[in-house]
Amino acid sequence: METKKKISNITSKVASNFWGKLEHVNFDFTFKNGKSVNLTHEVYGKSDGVAILLYNPKTKKVILSKQFRMPVFVAGVDNGFSIEVVGGALDENETAKTCVIRETEEEVGYRISEVKKVSTVFLSPGIVKERVHLFVGKYKDSDKTENGGGLEDENEEIEVIETNFSDALKMIETEEIIDARTILLLQYLQINKLLK
Numbered sequence: 001m002e003t004k005k006k007i008s009n010i011t012s013k014v015a016s017n018f019w020g021k022l023e024h025v026n027f028d029f030t031f032k033n034g035k036s037v038n039l040t041h042e043v044y045g046k047s048d049g050v051a052i053l054l055y056n057p058k059t060k061k062v063i064l065s066k067q068f069r070m071p072v073f074v075a076g077v078d079n080g081f082s083i084e085v086v087g088g089a090l091d092e093n094e095t096a097k098t099c100v101i102r103e104t105e106e107e108v109g110y111r112i113s114e115v116k117k118v119s120t121v122f123l124s125p126g127i128v129k130e131r132v133h134l135f136v137g138k139y140k141d142s143d144k145t146e147n148g149g150g151l152e153d154e155n156e157e158i159e160v161i162e163t164n165f166s167d168a169l170k171m172i173e174t175e176e177i178i179d180a181r182t183i184l185l186l187q188y189l190q191i192n193k194l195l196k
């Protein structure tokens with residue numbers, strides 16, 4: 001039984017509070033041999049997030065979005081454009097389900113009501129404290145509204161991509177799709193044979 005806590009004397013300083021918050025967390029870490037070190041780790045995050053893969057069982061198509069992502073650009077990949085599932089940050093006091101239904105209409109213009117929760121994941125647990133709640137949801141052509149494309153007042157510009165599921169899977173191999181949430185959810189559909 002542990003006699004001393006592994007992590008103790010935790011203090012946190014806000015290093016930056018712009019869009020998300022970057023914290024410097026100082027703590028004592030005790031190794032198995034009893035030795036203790038004082039460490040400072042960076043932790044970044046905003047609110048938790050959601051993401052959803054929309055699929056049409058009749059046409060075997062999926063809906064994806066394409067938008068500019070500065071971190072992707074800074075990393076030198078694909079001029080910064082990224083093909084992703086619909087997703088976004090939770091508003092205050094918003095449930096994951098309400099958020100994912102709202103983001104679906106805002107970003108790609110489909111009004112859906114039923115979604116299925118798949119899992120909750122950390123995407124970069126060494127750095128980012130955000131948890132993302134992952135969903136899948138069926139859509140049909142008649143769910144389409146006049147909306148989509150993102151919110152102008154959030155400076156969003158989103159291209160809606162409706163593509164064959166089989167082509168989307170190929171885009172993982174060709175690395176046209178590089179977002180982990182998107183790959184995870186496409187593979188979830190494949191493993192569970194939801195579009196067979």
Ligand SMILES: Nc1nc2c(ncn2[C@@H]2O[C@H](COP(=O)(O)OP(=O)(O)O[C@H]3O[C@H](CO)[C@@H](O)[C@H](O)[C@@H]3O)[C@@H](O)[C@H]2O)c(=O)[nH]1
Binds near residue numbers: 019020130157
């Ligand atoms: N990252 C970032 N986005 C900003 C900033 N300022 C404005 N934005 C804009 O704020 C909007 C937020 O849109 P959402 O749909 O809510 O979020 P998202 O950008 O799609 O998703 C990102 O955040 C989610 C929640 O934190 C994450 O779940 C997801 O993985 C991704 O990082 C985007 O248009 C983004 O360009 C900024 O400083 N940083």
Ligand SMILES: [Mg+2]
Binds near residue numbers: 086087088089107
């Ligand atoms: Mg978004």
